[in-house]
Amino acid sequence: MGAGEAVVAILGLGLITVVTRAFFLLPERELPIPVWLREALRYAPLAALVAVIVPEVIMSNGHLIQTWQDARLYAAAAGGLWYWWRRGILGTIVCGTAVLLALRFGLGW
Numbered sequence: 001m002g003a004g005e006a007v008v009a010i011l012g013l014g015l016i017t018v019v020t021r022a023f024f025l026l027p028e029r030e031l032p033i034p035v036w037l038r039e040a041l042r043y044a045p046l047a048a049l050v051a052v053i054v055p056e057v058i059m060s061n062g063h064l065i066q067t068w069q070d071a072r073l074y075a076a077a078a079g080g081l082w083y084w085w086r087r088g089i090l091g092t093i094v095c096g097t098a099v100l101l102a103l104r105f106g107l108g109w
Helices: 003-022 035-041 044-058 071-086 089-106
Strands: none
Touching: 044 071, 071 089
C-alpha cells in the first residue's frame, strides 16, 4: 500500500467513524425507536460480551478443544457459579482467575 492509499484509507475510516458516532447526535429531536427494538438493545452489551468470551473459552488455535482437561472450562464454570451465588463482579473475576491459575500451575493444564 502506498502513502496515498494509506491517507485515503485513514481519512475514509475517520469519516465513517465520525458519521456513525454522531448519527444519534445530529437530529434535533429524538428518533422514534420501536419498543421491541429498545427492549432488544438492552441485551446488546451482554450479547457482545458473550460473543467475545465464549470462543476464547471453548476454542484453542481456531479449533474446538478436544479434552476436558482445560483450565479455562473450569475457571469459567467457577466464575459463573460465583456470580450466581454472590452477584459480584470482582469476586467472579478473582474466583475464575484463582481456579485458572491453580489448575495451570498446580496440575500443569
